[in-house]
Amino acid sequence: MTHAHPALQPATAIVALGRPDQLPGASLVVPPELTSTYAAGAPTSYGRQGNPTWSAFEEIVGALEGGRALVFASGMAAVDAVLHGVPVGARIVAPAGVYNGVDSILRSGEATKRWRVEWVDITDTEAIAAAVVGADLLWLESPTNPLLEVADLAAACAAGRAAGATIAVDNTFATPLSQRPLELGADIVVHSATKYLSGHSDVVLGVLVVAAADAQRLAALHLRRTLGGGIPGPMEVFLATRGLRTLAVRWDRACRNAAILAARLGRHEHVERVRYPGFGAMISIEVRGGAHGAAAICQASRLISHSTSLGGVETQWERRRAIANEPSTTPENLVRISVGIEDVEDIWADLTQALTSVEPQP
Numbered sequence: 001m002t003h004a005h006p007a008l009q010p011a012t013a014i015v016a017l018g019r020p021d022q023l024p025g026a027s028l029v030v031p032p033e034l035t036s037t038y039a040a041g042a043p044t045s046y047g048r049q050g051n052p053t054w055s056a057f058e059e060i061v062g063a064l065e066g067g068r069a070l071v072f073a074s075g076m077a078a079v080d081a082v083l084h085g086v087p088v089g090a091r092i093v094a095p096a097g098v099y100n101g102v103d104s105i106l107r108s109g110e111a112t113k114r115w116r117v118e119w120v121d122i123t124d125t126e127a128i129a130a131a132v133v134g135a136d137l138l139w140l141e142s143p144t145n146p147l148l149e150v151a152d153l154a155a156a157c158a159a160g161r162a163a164g165a166t167i168a169v170d171n172t173f174a175t176p177l178s179q180r181p182l183e184l185g186a187d188i189v190v191h192s193a194t195k196y197l198s199g200h201s202d203v204v205l206g207v208l209v210v211a212a213a214d215a216q217r218l219a220a221l222h223l224r225r226t227l228g229g230g231i232p233g234p235m236e237v238f239l240a241t242r243g244l245r246t247l248a249v250r251w252d253r254a255c256r257n258a259a260i261l262a263a264r265l266g267r268h269e270h271v272e273r274v275r276y277p278g279f280g281a282m283i284s285i286e287v288r289g290g291a292h293g294a295a296a297i298c299q300a301s302r303l304i305s306h307s308t309s310l311g312g313v314e315t316q317w318e319r320r321r322a323i324a325n326e327p328s329t330t331p332e333n334l335v336r337i338s339v340g341i342e343d344v345e346d347i348w349a350d351l352t353q354a355l356t357s358v359e360p361q362p
Helices: 010-016 051-067 075-084 100-111 127-133 152-164 215-228 232-246 247-263 291-301 344-357
Strands: 066-073 090-095 115-120 137-141 165-172 188-192 206-210 271-275 280-285 316-319 335-339
Touching: 010 051, 010 206, 010 215, 010 247, 010 271, 051 066, 051 232, 066 075, 066 215, 075 100, 075 188, 075 206, 075 215, 100 115, 100 137, 115 127, 115 280, 127 152, 127 271, 137 152, 152 165, 247 271, 247 280, 247 344, 291 316, 291 335, 291 344
Parallel strands: 090 115, 090 137, 137 165, 165 188
Antiparallel strands: 066 206, 188 206, 271 280, 280 335, 316 335
């Protein structure tokens, strides 16, 4: 497999890496290798251990994050691989209002006394520094999902390192085009690759990235993927690699759209609060009319997809508290918007007609 020059800019690396060796007549694309078994004599002998299609995707994501990547069957499979390495009886520090899948698995571990969790305000660096003393794992998410709160990652990671904790950062919302947590002191970077990395709402996938020199941690996570069976299908990874090739242009367009819409939503009479971190393509709004108003507005859209994921080319929105396991830290009237790459005026037209079509109940 070809390896582009390390000085390449991210937008170029996305396109150039993860390619077959350019021998005469060679394909430009690593195809989906549909096999469960390999001939003996090589490091990979069985399909749970590795696949060339995975390797292409991992090479690109690893380079973007500045480390070595491992692809998983889903974002939650990647999360599980990290948490599997936490010792029984450990103490975990995590954001109050963390993504609901992570919230659920952490609370489940609390209920069975697998570990103890201390929940912190992710925007309060002093609180993080105090809580992480004696902790085994510091789980960070910035911006958070769906409150879009932003941590001082460099300061939080420094506190975690001083305390001797393993530091994991969910970078799904920011992508490596906006921040690279390994450079800020993280040990593990987590992505739901279902979202921006693949970008077309057609695969479920996760990925972990560790520092290139951290061979022991990489091996432990690889073993967990192999023995735990959290492996992706080659076709899903092939599609994700194809989607990843356009990340830079998709991210640029979606971020520009989000900045315009956040400013306009801040002036809309039916919007009580706009949560927008100042970068990225996610916006959360708190609308007039409580839970009823938020639900009705989402159902009134014509262009915007009323659906529960994010990071695709299409704009999506939903009332997050409608999700059964959503933490109570999420307001009842909060609508999370994943801004897509459509023409911004078409998105705005649908937003405004939906917001104004529903009469909020007192």
